[in-house]
Amino acid sequence: MTVMRMAELVMEGVTKRFGATVAIADLTLTVGDGEFLVLLGPTGAGKTTTLRLVAGLEGPDVGRVLLAGRDVTPEPPAARDTTFVFQQYSLYPHLTVYDNLAFPLRSPARRVPEGKIRTRVLEIAQLLHIEDKLANRATQLSGGQMQRVAIGRALVRRPSIYLMDEPLSSLDAKLRAEMRVELKRIQRELGATILYVTHDQTEAMTMATHIGVLDQGRLVQIGSPREIYADPINTYVAMRLGSPAINLVPRRLYPNVEAPAAAETIGVRTEHVRIRKSANGGAVGRVKWIEHLGDQNHLHVTIADTDVVTLCDRDAGVVVGDAVDVELTAPLFFAANGERVRAN
Amino acid sequence: MAEIRIEHLHKAFGDFAAVRDSTFSVRDGDFFCLLGPSGCGKTTTLRMIAGLELPTSGRILLGDEDVTFKRASQRDIAFVFQLFALYPHMNVRANIAYPLRSQGMLRHDVQTRVEEAARILRIQHLLDRSVSGLSSGDRQRVALGRAIVREPMAFLLDEPLGALDTEFREVMCGELRALHDRLKATTVYVTHDQLEAMAMADTIALMNRGVIEQLGTPQDIYDRPASMFVADFIGSPPMSFLPFRGSVVPGDRSVRVDSVDIALPEVREGSADTELVLGVRPEHIELSDDAPLRAEVVDAEYMGTTQIVTLNTATGTSMKARIQAHIHVRPGESTGLKFRPGQLSLFDGVSGRALRTALHDGDAHG
Numbered sequence: 001m002t003v004m005r006m007a008e009l010v011m012e013g014v015t016k017r018f019g020a021t022v023a024i025a026d027l028t029l030t031v032g033d034g035e036f037l038v039l040l041g042p043t044g045a046g047k048t049t050t051l052r053l054v055a056g057l058e059g060p061d062v063g064r065v066l067l068a069g070r071d072v073t074p075e076p077p078a079a080r081d082t083t084f085v086f087q088q089y090s091l092y093p094h095l096t097v098y099d100n101l102a103f104p105l106r107s108p109a110r111r112v113p114e115g116k117i118r119t120r121v122l123e124i125a126q127l128l129h130i131e132d133k134l135a136n137r138a139t140q141l142s143g144g145q146m147q148r149v150a151i152g153r154a155l156v157r158r159p160s161i162y163l164m165d166e167p168l169s170s171l172d173a174k175l176r177a178e179m180r181v182e183l184k185r186i187q188r189e190l191g192a193t194i195l196y197v198t199h200d201q202t203e204a205m206t207m208a209t210h211i212g213v214l215d216q217g218r219l220v221q222i223g224s225p226r227e228i229y230a231d232p233i234n235t236y237v238a239m240r241l242g243s244p245a246i247n248l249v250p251r252r253l254y255p256n257v258e259a260p261a262a263a264e265t266i267g268v269r270t271e272h273v274r275i276r277k278s279a280n281g282g283a284v285g286r287v288k289w290i291e292h293l294g295d296q297n298h299l300h301v302t303i304a305d306t307d308v309v310t311l312c313d314r315d316a317g318v319v320v321g322d323a324v325d326v327e328l329t330a331p332l333f334f335a336a337n338g339e340r341v342r343a344n
Numbered sequence: 345m346a347e348i349r350i351e352h353l354h355k356a357f358g359d360f361a362a363v364r365d366s367t368f369s370v371r372d373g374d375f376f377c378l379l380g381p382s383g384c385g386k387t388t389t390l391r392m393i394a395g396l397e398l399p400t401s402g403r404i405l406l407g408d409e410d411v412t413f414k415r416a417s418q419r420d421i422a423f424v425f426q427l428f429a430l431y432p433h434m435n436v437r438a439n440i441a442y443p444l445r446s447q448g449m450l451r452h453d454v455q456t457r458v459e460e461a462a463r464i465l466r467i468q469h470l471l472d473r474s475v476s477g478l479s480s481g482d483r484q485r486v487a488l489g490r491a492i493v494r495e496p497m498a499f500l501l502d503e504p505l506g507a508l509d510t511e512f513r514e515v516m517c518g519e520l521r522a523l524h525d526r527l528k529a530t531t532v533y534v535t536h537d538q539l540e541a542m543a544m545a546d547t548i549a550l551m552n553r554g555v556i557e558q559l560g561t562p563q564d565i566y567d568r569p570a571s572m573f574v575a576d577f578i579g580s581p582p583m584s585f586l587p588f589r590g591s592v593v594p595g596d597r598s599v600r601v602d603s604v605d606i607a608l609p610e611v612r613e614g615s616a617d618t619e620l621v622l623g624v625r626p627e628h629i630e631l632s633d634d635a636p637l638r639a640e641v642v643d644a645e646y647m648g649t650t651q652i653v654t655l656n657t658a659t660g661t662s663m664k665a666r667i668q669a670h671i672h673v674r675p676g677e678s679t680g681l682k683f684r685p686g687q688l689s690l691f692d693g694v695s696g697r698a699l700r701t702a703l704h705d706g707d708a709h710g
Contacts, residue, residue, distance in 0.1 A: 173537065177581060181643050181654055188675070200510060206645035206652075226669075229648045242648045243514075271649045289521070293542050294566035294579050295627040295666060311649070 007068050007081075007160030007193040008033050009054060014063030016049055016217075023049040025217040027063070031161065031195050036187050038204040039197045040240060041214030047197035050214075051163045054195060056080045068160045078109075083159040087166040089150030091138040098134040101125065101152050124152045127186055144175040151183070155190070164196040168203060180206050201241050205229070213237050235338040238267050244298055246332075247273065247308045254328065260341045263333035272330040273310035275299060277322060287322045301326055346407035346497040346530055347372045348393060353402035355388050362388040364554040366402070370498075370547070373528045375521070377541040380551035381577070386534045387502060389551070393532060394500050395419050406497060422491035424501045430475045430486055436462075437471040440489040461493040464526060481512055488523070498530040505540060517543045538578050542566070550574055566625075568703055569689060572696040575623050581652060583623045584663035587693055591617040599690070602659050604637045607685035609702035619693030626652065628684040629665035631673065635680025639663065644673045655681065 009031040016024040024046045031037045039047050052058040054065060056077035064073045072080050083104075091100050101121045105112040112120075125131040128148045138146065147167065154162055168176045168183075184207045187194055198204060204211045205225045212222040213236075221228060221237045232238035238246045247268050251259060254266060285303035290312070299312040303326055310326075312318060333341045348370040355363040363385040370376040378386040391397040393404055395416035404412045411419050422443075430439050440461055444454045462468045465485045470478065475486060484504060491499055504520075505513045521544045524531055535541055541548050542562045549559045558570040569575035575583040588601040596611040601622055608622070631653070639655040642662075646669060653665045653673055663681070673679070690699045698704075 173539070173580065174582075180645065184643060184645075202647065205647055225646050225648075229646075269649070289525070291543055292561075292563045292566070293539070294562065295625065 008066075009161050009193070009195060010064075010066040011050075011054070012064045012066070014053060014060045014065065016046075016053060016058060016060050022217050024053065024060075027217075027219055029212060029219060029222070031193060033193055034191045036184070036192075036194045036196065036207060036209045037212060038208035038210070039195070039212045039214055040199070040201060040204040041197075042199055044216070045214040046217040047199075047214060048165055049217075051084070051165055051195065051197055054080075054161070055082050055084050055163055081160045083154040083157050083162050085151055085154045085162065085164040085167045087169055089147050089167075089170070091146060091149055091153075093137065093139045095138060096134065097125075097130060097136050097138060097141070097149055100138055100149055101134075101156055104153055104157050120156050124155050127155070127189065128152045128182070143171055144179065147171060147175075147179065148182070151186075155186070155192075160193065162192055162194045164194060166198050166200075167196075169198070169200065176203075183207060201243065205241065211241075213240055232267075232332070233340050235265065235267065235334050238332065238334075242269060244270050244309045246270075247310075248334070249303065249306050249308060249328075251333075253303055253306065254331075257328065257331060258343070259331070259333050260343050262335045262341045264336040265334040265338075266328060267332040267334055268308075268328045268330065270298070270309055270311045272328060273308060274327040274329055275301065275310055275312065275316070275318065276325040276327070277318065285324055285326045287318055287320050287324060290318070290320060347405075348498060348530060348532065349403075349405040350389070350393070351403040351405070353389065353392060353404065354400045355385075355392060355397065356400045361554050363392070363399075366554075366556060368549060368556060368559055370530055370532055372530055375524050375531045375533065375544055375546045377545035377548045378532065378534045378551060379536070379538060379541040379545075379548050379577075381536055383553075384551040385554040386536075386551050390500055390502055390532060390534045393498075394421060394423050396423075420497040422494050422496040422499050424487055424491045424499065424504050430483060430490075432476050434475065435471070436467065436473050436475055436478075436486050436489075439475055439486055440471075440493050443490060443494050457493050457495075458489075461489045464492065464523065465489050480508055481516060484508070484516065488520075492523075492527065492529075496529075498532065501531065501533045503535055504533075506535075506537075513537075513540070514543075520544060539580060542578070550577060552577075567687070568698070569623070570698050572621065572623070572691050572693075572698075575689060575691075575698075579625060581626050581664040581666075583625050583689070584629075584661075585691075586622040586624065586657070586661055586663070588620055588622065589617070590620050591615055592620070592690070592699065602637065602657065606637070606683060606688075608688040608690060609686060611690065611699065611701050612704065613700035615692060615699060620699075621691040621693045623689035623691055623698075624663065624683050625687060626664045626666035628687045629655075629663065629667075630682040630684070631665065631667060631671070631679045632682045633680055635682045637681045639679055639681050641673050641675055641677050641679060643675055655679070657681070 011027055011029045014024055014027045039050060041047050053060055064071055067081060098121060102117050105117045125134055130148055168179050208225055210222060211225055211228050213220045215236050221233045229241050249266050251263050251266055285301035288302045289300040291298040297312045299310045301308045308326060335341050350366055350368050353363055353366040378389055380386045392399050395414060403410060437458055440458045441454050444457060462471055465488060467485050505516050517540055545562055548562055548565055549556045552573050558565055558574045566578055586601050592611045593614040594612055598605045598607045639657045642654040642656050645652040650666050651669045655663045690701055692699060
């Protein structure tokens with residue numbers, strides 16, 4: 001595989017408004033060469049707008065977009081060295097897989113010789129494990145294969161950055177899990193630079209080298225998956241990562257826990273909640289429901305009027321209705337406005 | 345509230361048998377999931393219970409009454425579809441009240457029932473809103489309201505969460521289960537999503553090609569899959585399969601896979617020399633440098649609490665392990681695999697059927 005050339009995306013103080021709505025607010029972001037950056041956020045957070053700004057499908061009201069050190073802000077999409085993969089894979093149904101993959105290279109503007117196209121298509125087909133499907137028509141493929149061809153069509157070109165808009169969301173759960181591993185492998189093998197947006201935290205956690213969490217057009221936090229999971233800067237970020245979600249309990253339920261003065265809420269991950277049947281020390285809760293998910297049991301415990309979810313050993317011998325002590329082993333503290341407060 | 349009994353139910357569409365000789369009971373107050381891939385017959389089964397489809401043969405009993413050939417409207421059940429069909433020109437209150445109005449119930453009684461349904465679903469504040477402005481979750485709550493307001497003997501739900509996005513689906517799973525705990529109504533729930541079924545059901549019937557492959561509690565199905573189909577359908581990631589050639593006799597406590605002896609629950613049912621398959625759940629695999637069964641790390645997926653490691657054994661079998669997130673693994677490195685012996689499954693690789701081992705001891709169905 002040929003080595004990709006250096007690619008880096010920089011967005012500097014980018015703001016984009018649609019009428020009175022601020023879609024992107026003062027966004028500053030760097031995607032380093034070979035990095036797989038995932039922007040995570042719910043519908044309306046500004047994820048797709050960010051991609052469109054990079055691709056040149058939208059122009060910013062304020063700020064600059066730089067690709068490989070060059071300011072591309074005024075340039076049209078065709079002049080930018082980017083490739084877009086959409087959520088809905090649109091293949092040419094009357095063409096074979098080979099011709100679908102070759103299509104972007106056959107554009108008259110590019111004039112790639114047919115021999116070179118062939119080499120490149122075969123290379124990509126091998127990478128995607130669809131080399132035996134090249135003669136098939138696009139319509140004869142399964143959903144997963146079609147999405148692989150769609151991604152392949154982006155990969156045959158060597159842009160400085162790949163822009164991906166929820167490319168896995170139309171696949172079923174099993175296929176999505178497979179494609180996560182595939183896409184990460186491909187990215188690693190190509191050394192590709194990817195800016196990927198999704199609302200699916202599992203995709204972000206498992207594939208990204210860095211995650212940027214978006215909230216209403218603002219980049220709230222950026223870091224490695226582990227950093228963001230372990231060290232969220234506010235309750236919004238804490239809630240977006242982790243399944244089951246982090247428990248947020250009122251500080252007053254744990255008067256004995258040492259906490260900064262401003263702490264109003266204690267955040268604790270399911271794996272940091274310890275349950276004991278006897279009653280002393282921690283807050284006393286009652287087991288409301290045990291969710292058997294096969295590999296894990298989730299214990300739902302009610303403390304006063306707050307529900308706490310914890311992982312539970314399958315042979316812990318706890319049953320619904322039991323009174324339990326709930327101890328928090330690695331608490332995070334948040335102020336009334338949701339911002340993290342740290343112990344001094 | 346009532347028990348639902350299905351006896352030798354069969355449904356053919358032309359030459360195609362959608363449901364084959366199906367017999368099962370849904371206990372009074374049970375949250376019962378019909379689970380399976382598309383085309384397995386789960387929706388057809390549900391539609392026959394609802395009266396929207398007539399069986400080719402067999403019987404359906406609701407309570408003690410044979411309802412097999414009764415019309416849908418004469419069965420005391422409520423149906424909730426995947427696509428919440430609400431009347432767009434009516435507000436939330438009128439939508440929920442509709443089934444009662446059409447029965448001719450007194451206005452005052454309707455009012456009381458609607459308020460009660462809205463309270464249970466926590467949508468009192470939406471009662472006078474138009475349904476067209478509601479979020480998808482609230483629309484689904486209104487659709488549920490229209491079902492529970494009738495206080496039927498049973499609820500039938502056909503992929504009611506299928507149209508919602510992942511995160512919201514998890515929230516709604518919790519809500520639906522909590523609602524069930526309050527109403528204690530017999531519920532038959534159709535889904536293709538094993539996580540929904542695992543999270544909510546008291547009982548799961550896993551269907552494949554018109555037949556129930558296994559019926560049991562979520563834990564039972566997860567721990568003791570009756571076939572490779574079940575083992576692969578349930579679990580995220582699913583069970584990994586290690587194929588090997590060999591034979592077993594009752595009393596065996598280990599099998600030989602890739603020249604390595606692997607301990608497993610004592611075999612109760614022997615097999616001739618054939619293709620066998622060892623089934624391992626991801627959380628029962630431990631990475632251990634000195635274990636003789638070797639594999640290469642293909643990928644590690646960080647999930648916060650845990651990580652999922654994709655492995656390739658020396659003979660090219662792909663496996664998935666779920667291990668703690670803090671353990672350091674790198675793609676490309678070689679590792680040994682250790683399995684938790686008490687939890688492994690053994691299958692006949694030709695039929696796909698599970699062979700009985702000590703894992704099944706005390707299992708009533710044998």
